[in-house]
Amino acid sequence: MLDVERVAANVDCVLRLRQTVDIRERVVDRAAQLEGASGVLFIFLENAEMTTIHMDSSISQTITRAVIGGGVLSCTKASDKDVYSHSIWATENNIRQFTMHEGDSIVIPAGSTLTIWIFRKQPGQSTWQMDFELKEKAV
Known part of the structure; x- marks a missing residue:
């Protein structure tokens, strides 16, 4: 019953x-x-986790991490107008490189390895910073 x-x-x-x-x-x-x-x-991400990434050229100009569930990488702040990044995601079958400036965003597919390099067109003796937000879809 x-x-x-x-x-x-x-x-x-x-x-x-x-x-x-x-x-x-x-x-x-x-x-x-x-x-x-x-x-x-x-892009609609439900149950997403936000990670803030602060990069400083005096410490390191690169970072690499896994993005298991996919997500969106946004450049939220640059220390100057000539600061930019090369953001590269790679999966088993594909690789893409994007030049990003403050305000830019890219979609990262699930199962990617993400590498971010920061640069400055006129570096001189100065240091520079960029901030990113990585919104990952929870797996």
């Missing part, structure tokens, strides 16, 4: 899950429209 309350709870859970899927599908469809129309890149 079926427990009526248990069945009702399962039906309610399935209905809520379906509503969540419908909302996600609408968000993804709208993002695709925006991306096609205006070149805006939109």
Whole structure:
């Protein structure tokens, strides 16, 4: 014999899950429209973890780390206008390099190794810094 309350709870859970899927599908469809129309890149990351990366040329000009679930890397701050980075992600089958300045973002696929190098066009004797935010999708 079926427990009526248990069945009702399962039906309610399935209905809520379906509503969540419908909302996600609408968000993804709208993002695709925006991306096609205006070149805006939109990514929806649920259960994401944010990591702040501060790089200082006096300590190190490179960092490498794994990005298991994929995510988005954003350059949030540069110490000067001529400071930039080469951000490289590599998977088993692919590798991509991006030049990033303050305000730029890139999408990193799941299972990537991410390497960031910071540079300055006119380094002289100075040091320089860049800050990044890495929003990783939880696995």
